[in-house]
Amino acid sequence: MSNNRKTRRRNIELHCKPKKSYPNQMAAMNAGVRTGLNWYRCPYCRQWHLTKRNT
Numbered sequence: 695m696s697n698n699r700k701t702r703r704r705n706i707e708l709h710c711k712p713k714k715s716y717p718n719q720m721a722a723m724n725a726g727v728r729t730g731l732n733w734y735r736c737p738y739c740r741q742w743h744l745t746k747r748n749t
């Protein structure tokens with residue numbers, strides 16, 4: 695695909711912009727522990743976001 699870069703930008707717009715991003719796992723972990731959320735490494739922006747626990 696020739697527009698991979700564009701698609702990635704778009705994913706970041708949709709997926710990442712509405713969320714808070716953390717530059718490293720430590721920051722995400724601290725925030726996650728505080729708020730009771732899970733943290734995960736984002737494949738689009740390579741930063742960390744928080745997500746609800748689904749158990």
Ligand SMILES: [Zn+2]
Nearest residue numbers: 710736738739
């Ligand atoms: Zn992201």
